[in-house]
Amino acid sequence: MQIINKSIRVLIVGLGLIGGSYAKALRKKGFFVSAITDNQNSIDYALDNRIIDEGYSYVEEKAVSSADLIVFALYPKVFSQWIDKHKNLFKPGTIITDVTGVKSCIVYEIQSKLPPDVEFIAAHPMAGREVYGVENSDDKIFEGANYIVVPTDKNTPEAIETCKDLGKILGFSRISELSPEEHDEMIGFVSQLTHCIAVSLMTCCENEHLVDYTGDSFRDLTRIARINENMWSELFMLNKEPLLKQINVFIDECMLIRDMIASDDTEGLKDKMRLSTSRRALFDKK
Amino acid sequence: MQIINKSIRVLIVGLGLIGGSYAKALRKKGFFVSAITDNQNSIDYALDNRIIDEGYSYVEEKAVSSADLIVFALYPKVFSQWIDKHKNLFKPGTIITDVTGVKSCIVYEIQSKLPPDVEFIAAHPMAGREVYGVENSDDKIFEGANYIVVPTDKNTPEAIETCKDLGKILGFSRISELSPEEHDEMIGFVSQLTHCIAVSLMTCCENEHLVDYTGDSFRDLTRIARINENMWSELFMLNKEPLLKQINVFIDECMLIRDMIASDDTEGLKDKMRLSTSRRALFDKK
Numbered sequence: 001m002q003i004i005n006k007s008i009r010v011l012i013v014g015l016g017l018i019g020g021s022y023a024k025a026l027r028k029k030g031f032f033v034s035a036i037t038d039n040q041n042s043i044d045y046a047l048d049n050r051i052i053d054e055g056y057s058y059v060e061e062k063a064v065s066s067a068d069l070i071v072f073a074l075y076p077k078v079f080s081q082w083i084d085k086h087k088n089l090f091k092p093g094t095i096i097t098d099v100t101g102v103k104s105c106i107v108y109e110i111q112s113k114l115p116p117d118v119e120f121i122a123a124h125p126m127a128g129r130e131v132y133g134v135e136n137s138d139d140k141i142f143e144g145a146n147y148i149v150v151p152t153d154k155n156t157p158e159a160i161e162t163c164k165d166l167g168k169i170l171g172f173s174r175i176s177e178l179s180p181e182e183h184d185e186m187i188g189f190v191s192q193l194t195h196c197i198a199v200s201l202m203t204c205c206e207n208e209h210l211v212d213y214t215g216d217s218f219r220d221l222t223r224i225a226r227i228n229e230n231m232w233s234e235l236f237m238l239n240k241e242p243l244l245k246q247i248n249v250f251i252d253e254c255m256l257i258r259d260m261i262a263s264d265d266t267e268g269l270k271d272k273m274r275l276s277t278s279r280r281a282l283f284d285k286k
Numbered sequence: 287m288q289i290i291n292k293s294i295r296v297l298i299v300g301l302g303l304i305g306g307s308y309a310k311a312l313r314k315k316g317f318f319v320s321a322i323t324d325n326q327n328s329i330d331y332a333l334d335n336r337i338i339d340e341g342y343s344y345v346e347e348k349a350v351s352s353a354d355l356i357v358f359a360l361y362p363k364v365f366s367q368w369i370d371k372h373k374n375l376f377k378p379g380t381i382i383t384d385v386t387g388v389k390s391c392i393v394y395e396i397q398s399k400l401p402p403d404v405e406f407i408a409a410h411p412m413a414g415r416e417v418y419g420v421e422n423s424d425d426k427i428f429e430g431a432n433y434i435v436v437p438t439d440k441n442t443p444e445a446i447e448t449c450k451d452l453g454k455i456l457g458f459s460r461i462s463e464l465s466p467e468e469h470d471e472m473i474g475f476v477s478q479l480t481h482c483i484a485v486s487l488m489t490c491c492e493n494e495h496l497v498d499y500t501g502d503s504f505r506d507l508t509r510i511a512r513i514n515e516n517m518w519s520e521l522f523m524l525n526k527e528p529l530l531k532q533i534n535v536f537i538d539e540c541m542l543i544r545d546m547i548a549s550d551d552t553e554g555l556k557d558k559m560r561l562s563t564s565r566r567a568l569f570d571k572k
Contacts, residue, residue, distance in 0.1 A: 126501035146499055176498050190496055190504040196543055197483060197507060202562035204539035205532075210476055211568050212462050213432055215412035218476040218569070220506045221483060225566040229559035233552050240547060246491075247544045251537055253490035257482055258533045261526060266519050273515035276488040280511040282497050283504070 011067035019073030020137025092117035103180035147172035188242035198225035297353035305359030306423025378403035389466035433458035474528035484511035
């Protein structure tokens with residue numbers, strides 16, 4: 001059952017890669033999409049390329065107050081500041097969602113600040129690319145990707161269903177639900193730890209001379225080492241405890257494997273490799 | 287200038303993924319290719335699919351003594367034992383090469399064991415897949431890949447050129463030269479360390495429940511975590527010192543980044559990310 005009907009007006013706040021990709025997908029599906037972002041060039045590009053129906057490089061009150069569904073695609077701290085400043089512009093019944101990569105630190109805070117007739121239901125689209133800006137937006141990045149709805153006790157079943165419906169409309173392959181704490185624990189492992197590892201691999205030693213010799217393994221493990229330092233340092237700091245826990249678990253395991261090699265424990269090493277192989281096989285399934 | 291002419295007879299010893307892919311590429315280019323491998327099914331498959339011209343599941347003396355160029359695609363220890371047993375079958379002037387992933391521990395030893403009129407020139411094709419056997423052989427894996435010739439003082443310029451020529455004929459994109467020690471240092475970092483990391487990520491905690499939530503980052507970093515435990519444990523143990531050094535350098539860097547997060551050193555973290563981004567950009571160039 002589709003809950004969201006096409007007569008609703010969608011507002012995207014923050015027209016970067018993800019905001020732009022949301023806009024593109026929704027407009028293709030027939031929704032009226034407006035955007036607010038602080039860069040006039042992004043608005044011009046999005047209008048010229050029919051990614052949005054209307055757009056503003058300032059907070060146009062009517063665009064906010066006429067929206068039924070608002071997607072915030074901003075960095076977490078900017079998102080929170082935006083709500084502080086403009087929360088009185090929302091019309092009653094507005095549903096707000098986001099794309100933020102950390103949840104515990106932001107979801108409860110935003111929910112507590114909003115007027116009682118405006119509902120924030122958090123979501124994390126697990127999609128991205130190593131490029132930025134609305135110019136690179138691409139709704140195909142949602143194909144085959146996971147979309148996680150992150151409700152709290154404050155959310156209504158209707159808003160949760162609306163948010164899942166949005167994930168379906170955007171074209172995500174798998175839509176699931178996690179609490180903010182479960183989300184942050186998971187994301188600390190599958191996303192933040194992997195980015196720490198990729199950066200460490202690139203920075204741990206001079207390796208520029210290795211370009212001519214490298215195989216695909218090293219390329220694969222460092223694809224995400226091209227990293228937006230402003231976004232990711234903010235995400236790391238906002239998810240500090242779960243991330244530190246995951247880094248330590250990983251370092252301990254690296255040390256264990258190192259010690260197996262050092263002590264010629266071939267059988268122990270093979271056991272680790274067999275476990276690794278069987279677990280990894282699960283992740284190939286779509 | 288092409289040194290290898292098509293009238294030479296090539297023998298592949300060990301018809302797995304890499305041996306089979308060599309055979310496929312060479313036969314397509316018009317070479318007469320024979321194979322020796324210990325599995326009759328592999329020989330039958332390769333004959334049925336015209337990957338080889340003739341093949342034996344035992345050491346057929348004539349196949350060895352009539353070969354001008356022999357490629358050993360065996361695990362390092364099996365390769366060394368094969369040479370011990372059969373080195374007197376080679377005809378004078380035969381050139382031997384290999385595909386072994388470690389070099390210092392094998393190259394000098396093999397060279398010292400061979401009759402004086404048989405030359406071993408080592409090479410490492412930096413290509414592979416997470417599947418095994420001649421049934422999965424595919425000469426396209428050499429496209430865009432690196433081929434490293436690993437000569438010692440004992441090698442003649444002619445054999446080095448012949449080996450580079452083989453890399454070109456196989457279709458490798460970049461052909462370079464490293465000493466055995468440089469090779470092992472490099473491979474400890476770009477290949478063995480990355481496999482240790484991928485395995486550690488899969489084994490450091492229960493993560494099977496994360497299948498529904500993961501993004502591409504985790505998939506990319508663990509693609510190589512489906513690992514042949516017999517081959518890789520042997521390669522790790524044979525390259526123990528360079529690998530342990532690289533693991534320690536990497537663990538130290540992970541700890542440094544962890545401590546930056548723990549101490550809110552956002553600027554330090556951003557510096558690391560900027561260095562990572564600029565270095566990784568080089569690896570995108572082909």
